[in-house]
Amino acid sequence: MEQLFTLAGIAIGSSGLSAIVVAILNHHWAKKKNSSGKLDALVEAQKVLMIDRVRYLGSSYIHDGEIALEDKENLAEMYQAYKALGGNGHLSTVMAEVERLPVAEKR
Structure with missing residues (x-):
């Protein structure tokens, strides 16, 4: 009989302990x-x-x-970073137009 109470105590205690562990994990x-x-x-x-x-x-x-060559490169890098973050096609039209621009002479 004593063993039964011991087993019941362990079962109740372990379920209480497991409830605490689950609550901590959920938090x-x-x-x-x-x-x-x-x-x-x-x-x-x-x-x-x-x-x-x-x-x-x-x-x-x-x-x-x-557009200056340096500016064109910087803009292309920003666009690539945007796409790497999961950006969609919001900027594809602007970038296509920028690609067509002549590179400005150095001043």
């Missing part, structure tokens, strides 16, 4: 998920900033009718 995972959400938000914010900057610079160069 840890929820916290980690929130951090991931913040990281996703930062990536999205960076993409929006890159869209704005590449579009603005590209439009400026298109308006000028030419």
Whole structure:
């Protein structure tokens, strides 16, 4: 009979312990998920900033009718970084127009 009480005590104690462990793990995972959400938000914010900057610079160069080689390379790098972050085709038209621009002579 004593063994039965011991086994019952172990079963109740282990289920209580497992409930605590599960609660701690759930809290840890929820916290980690929130951090991931913040990281996703930062990536999205960076993409929006890159869209704005590449579009603005590209439009400026298109308006000028030419682009310096260094500026063209920098713009291409920004565009590649944007695409690496998962950017879609928002900038493909601007970049196609920039590609057609003549390279400005050094001054």
